[in-house]
Amino acid sequence: MIFADAFAWLVDPTNWSGSKSIPVRVGIHLLYCLGGVLGAAVIAVPLGLYVGHTGRGGVLLVGTGNALRALPTLGLVTFLYLVLGGGTAGVLVGLVVLAIPPVLAGAYAGVQGVDRGVVDAARGMGMTGAQRLWKVEVPNALPLLIAGLRNATLQVVATASVAAFIGIETLGRPLLDGLRVLDYGQFVGGAILIAVLAVVLDALLALVGRFVVPRGLRLSAQPKRRRKTASVKVGGSTA
Template identity: 80%
Template sequence: MIFADAFAWLVDPVNWSGGRSIPVRVGVHLLYCLGAVLGAAAIAVPLGLFIGHTGRGGVLLVGGSNALRALPTLGLVTFLYLLMGGGPAGVLIALVVLAVPPILAGAYAGVQGVDRGVVDAARGMGMTGAQRLWQVEVPNALPLLVGGLRNATLQVVATASVAAYVGVETLGRPLLDGLRVLDYGQFVGGAVLIALLAVLLDALLAGVGRLVVPRGLRLSAGSRRRGVELAAAAAQPDAGGSTA
């Protein structure tokens, strides 16, 4: 019954026209997500590459990322919104702050995960530090870097819904309006739109990743993932046996 009401809300022509229509809210949601991910990438990618390349500040990076992840989303959005005088800049800054950790972790882990033998060989060939970074480490770090961008995008798509609490017309507005009047069809319809947007953006970034990441690196990353999964499975005790 709820899903039937959600479908009825989604196909209602009233919700597809006007300044508070579904297309307008999707557009606003996308703009905030795009601005937040680009802003976070501009901060986190250079910082993550620098720390991963030099090996300096890794402990501080982990602690800072964990601290940012622990920030309450609604409290941060509301605080910065009020601090910036009620403008959209406060919401955008809050989303940038929340998007930085996954991108930073992807950039740092990508560079740190490059085979040290490859880096040493590049050093032995006379490459400078900058050449090793851009010609060896960054290309090999692309799978994890793209993965960090995908994680950040998914997080921002979900978090941008909270911006409706401070009056921004994102896709979070149907959630708040539905809860306020107990219209669960509207609530579920809004949730479906957010989920679909997240899936589409993730598929788009996955396609971009296939374009920018060399095929050999994709295969090696897949092999490493399968190796980790097999190792984890082998480490599990047999369900029918006993442990010594």
């Protein structure tokens, strides 16, 4: 019954036109998500690469990331909204803060996870520290770095919904309005839109990863069981 009401709300033409329509709210939601993830990437990627490359400040980095993860989403956004005098700045800063930990962890773990033998070989070839970072460590760190961006995107898509509590027309508005008037069809419909948006963005980032990450790294990241099954088949065919 609830899902039938949600479907009816989703296909209602009145919800697809006007300044508070579903397309408008999707667009606003996307803008906040894009701002949050890009802002976090600008801060966290260079910091994570530096700490992973130099090995300095790793403990502080992990501790800070865990502390940021523990921050309450709604409380942080509301606090920043009040401190920064209202407007969109507080919401954007809150989303950036919440998106930093997964991006930071992906960049740091990606560089730290590079085979030390490969790095030593690059050093033996006479590469400078900057050359080793950009030509060896960063390309090998791309799978985990993109995974961190995907994780941050999923978190921001869900978190941006709380902006509706301070009057911003994101996809959190149907959830808030649905709860206020006990319209669970509208509430579930809004939740479905957020989930679909998260899946679409994650799929797009996965597609970007297929083009950006070198094929050899993608093959080496396959599950061991899958590679083992393939080797068994090859062995069986040669027998």
